[in-house]
Amino acid sequence: MKKVVAIGGGEISRFETLKIDEEIVKLTGKANPKALFIPTASGEPEGYCETFDLVYGKTLGCKTDVLFLIKDNLDSSQIEDKILWADLIYVGGGNTKMMMEIWRSKGVDKMLVDAYQRGTVLSGLSAGAICWFKYGFSDSLRFQSEETWNYIKVEGLGLFNAILCPHLDEENRREYFEKFMINFDGIGIGLENGCAIEIIDDTFRIIKSFENAHAYVFKRGRDKLFVEEIKNDDYLPFSLLS
Template sequence: MSTDGQPHILAIGGGTLVPDDRYGMSPSPLMRYALDLTGQDRPRICFLTTALGDGNEYIARFYAAFSRLDAEVSHLALFPMPNVADVRSHLLAQDLIYVSGGSVANLLALWRLHGVDEVMREAWHEGVVLSGQSAGALCWHVGGNTDSYGPQLRPLTDGLGFLPYSCGVHYDSDTQRRPLLQQLVGEGTLPGGYAADERVGLHYVGTEFVQAVSYGDGAHAYRIEPDGSGAAKETVIDPRRLASL
């Protein structure tokens, strides 16, 4: 759990893992930043791949990548049944919970079916750092847009709502993302919010956005707000640059 006792969320637009010639994939500076938020020398990390259907290949990939960290790593799977005897106790015992990308619509449905949504809220209030990429970033917000239903993006308006904002992910790599999010915010389907390019994380303390962090050049975060005329205005946020590995 975070040593400052505050509830932290790091919502990552993309780039949690980076290619590694020796190990396949390694944690990026964004993942290490999330780890630092716990304030623990050897934090307990639990990752969830619900949005990927808990496929064995994905679980193995995350174990291989996170094994590079000085951390105690576990996972929570919901297919074909929860892999831990007490989901609540397991999640509340963590310092950091990381949620993978994939289908945010399926993730939300399964979490609500198993009561994981309420446990996540409790963990957040107890100071467990929450993080995730793509679907794992969108889920904490009111909504955004998603390819959960097919290649043509559609609105997502039933996120967990821990954060009272809309969220945009993969903002510079998927050409559908920016115009649809601006449309949804402008017309009032979604509240104003924040968006992140690849290699950018949005850091919230409680429900307050405090900063964007990034690695690499040319990546930004954005504040998207309705302009009162049915459209949206976008303000660029320069992220804090993290040290490379």
């Protein structure tokens, strides 16, 4: 079975996504699965790695490891060994554009697609949610200039034919995403903080760590944008979103 959990946002360090994290671990079918953290998008800060070990290691009982693609000069076989080792992979948040560029330069993109085909549980938050989709609605340019930046469309791994917008309830992100979707020929999925979409093979459901968190699907009509809340917590065909 192919398994992906994409989280819209929330502070893992404050256990805000713990209910979702528990589901990610459960999907491995193992009591003490091997969990690999990929913190490329944030620049691999030590504190983020320690937080991942606190939540997935000490709290949820996983054996944890980190794939450093910036700090460590790993060759292709060393990278692949780490990815093959993992029962679940969790990609952290940050600069999606930078992360995808690094992944492609090292062949990590293809290795993660192979992991998906093998049934490794793939997951992540924000940039780590965007990456599994064809495109993401990203604030990557903010990391270059806090004052003058715009949201951009970033190309992901393309496991699912949609554009994902995380943090839908933050700042003016929904407003900008709706403006973008008016001219986008495809479906958009928006996830608020504390909300995730779980995709198993060709089915999906919404899971939440915040009771009041929401997920939406956005589709361009002939002369207007259609927006519908996605409420199902039971599995439905992913094709229903298109």
